Amino acid sequence: MPAGADEAGGALNQRSARRGPKRSTTTLAERWTVVDGVDVFYRESPEPPSGVPAMMHVHGFGLSGRYLLPTAERLADDFHTLVPDLPGFGRSGKAASSLDVPDLAHAAARFLDDRGIERVTLVGNSMGCPVICEFAHLHPDRIERAVLVSPAGGVFNQPLRRAMGQISRDGTREPPGLMRVVTPDYLRFGVPSTVRMFKALTRYPSLERMLALHIPTLAVLGDRDPLMPGADRVQEVASQTDNRVLIAKIEGAAHAINFSHSGELAHMIRLFMADRPIVDDPDSPGHARLYEIHRGSQHPPARSD
16 A cells, blocks of 8 residues: 555545535534544534533434534533534544444543543433433443433334334424434434444343433433333333432423424423422423423432522
């Protein structure tokens, strides 16, 4: 191989990975970094207030962080907000080998290392929730709180044919604008990666990891989400063990709550971070009803002041 061919090939791959929309689609700053030799695209609070906690949003299966932006942007002034495309997803480059859930959790930690962030609150949707649970398992000293929105990947989503049917039904319940955001991500991710990642998710003990979390955790469900079992079943399972999980529900929401109900979700996250009861947003009356369905015995009690 001619001298310098590896460098030239690497530069070509980097230029290819860094292609993307010429016009920004977010109020967050759009940036690139390199983590373990992989180009990683991310969005960040342009000027995070000094001393505020760090909060990173973790995307779902086959997607980029773009569909998480409606919620992340609402929280960008309250927290040092970061929304990366994990390696192999969205505009970021691909790792040398296929990634499973522990690999993605490790990649999230290495991204935070690169940004100089030691401790963080993680907000995930769908597949992002198992990644957060694994992050907490591998790096318990680095996660302060967890927000698990529509956590997927358990036995209710197996086998693949069932999961695809659930996703199809969910598509009819989401805002039309979501499809314009996520379709390019799904096409870029591809069928082979979808099959490999689904197999990795089926091997991951999502429920066990979630119930073993030792940090305050908010799980958010939508009552129209076909990828989740009913709220009664979720509450029944959660009540079987002492835990620090708070489960809340948004009426009218399907699976992609971070996109479809960003105002309600951002309001819930602020209440959760302040240990306040989950109640409707007085600034958005009648949009969607929010309420708690389970508060783990070890979860911090709700403050009334």
